Amino acid sequence: MAKARFRKTIIAVHRDVGYFFAGLTVLYAISGVAVNHVEDWNPNYTVTHTERSVGNLSAVEDSLLGAEVLRRMGIEETPKAAVRMSEKEFRVFLEDRTLHVAMPSGHVVDELVSRRSGFFHVNYLHLNHAKGLWTWFADIYAIGLLALALTGIFIITGKKGLGGRGRWLLIAGTAIPLVFLLLKT
Amino acid sequence: MKRNLMLVTIVVLLAAGSALAGDSTRYGEGVTLEKAVSIERLLASPSDYLGQKVRVDGIITGVCKKRGCWMQVTDEKGNGVRIKVEDGVIVFPATSMGHTASAQGVFEGVPVAAQAKKHEGENNDVDKHEACDSKPQGEMIYFIKGTGAVIEL
Known part of the structure; x- marks a missing residue:
């Protein structure tokens, strides 16, 4: 019973937070790619x-x-x-x-x-040039992403969830940055 | 329906508030020093000011167009000093060229040779070098490690 209630809650959190931040996530993803390549072009x-x-x-x-x-x-x-x-x-x-x-x-x-139309504005938000209130909203967004990640882990049960394929994908995704850091630093 | 409308209103108000907050012409800690040092004097006797926090006033005659990580402030006689800031902490907009600005920070100098060594192994992309280095004054490169600025837009 408690397990069912827990799953219901995390699905609701994942759904609502996901809908709320979907737009900003798309903008930040575009900006992320743009500023990753700042050595090759001027993203702003x-x-x-x-x-x-x-x-x-x-x-x-x-x-x-x-x-x-x-x-x-x-x-x-x-x-x-x-x-x-x-x-x-x-x-x-x-x-x-x-x-x-x-x-x-x-x-x-x-x-x-x-x-650069579009890019300037998304970079402005993504790199927090706005400061002030936007810093707070960006912090809330970060907490939202954390909630999405944590709830996402537990949404699916069974073979494709944390007990099966999900576990290996979770380990692989976590290992990549750790191995990279180990080799580079 | 009412609840959804209220939620959207809160989000829009938050966004509008953020946009207004971003219109500020103050960068970093802004300008707290009351008196500015003339750039001419700064460059004429740099050793008197090395390591000191100084403020300069002038016109923005150059800005890093890629990262906004430096700007050149020049006086009416053409004496200019570069304000170098930490990448991403302060970002000077490329469109601020020609505006009047006050900036402050610690006046520093590095030997030209040391700076050249720093760039050893890099490619010769003029744009990249320009983004980092001030114009040498003899054997030294002088700049202000900027902590704040106010740009009149």
């Missing part, structure tokens, strides 16, 4: 560079350089800032865009930074 942003020349700028005063570069490029946006980085470089900062201007040649590298 796409950065594009285009080059052009605005002509020689040696006659332009430093204080007017930003406006002059924008005028020659036909850009009407007001820059966030314009900084003389060195004798040979001037930078103009626009919204999500930076113009790297070589001085005095006027050769411009136009760098455009855009959020």
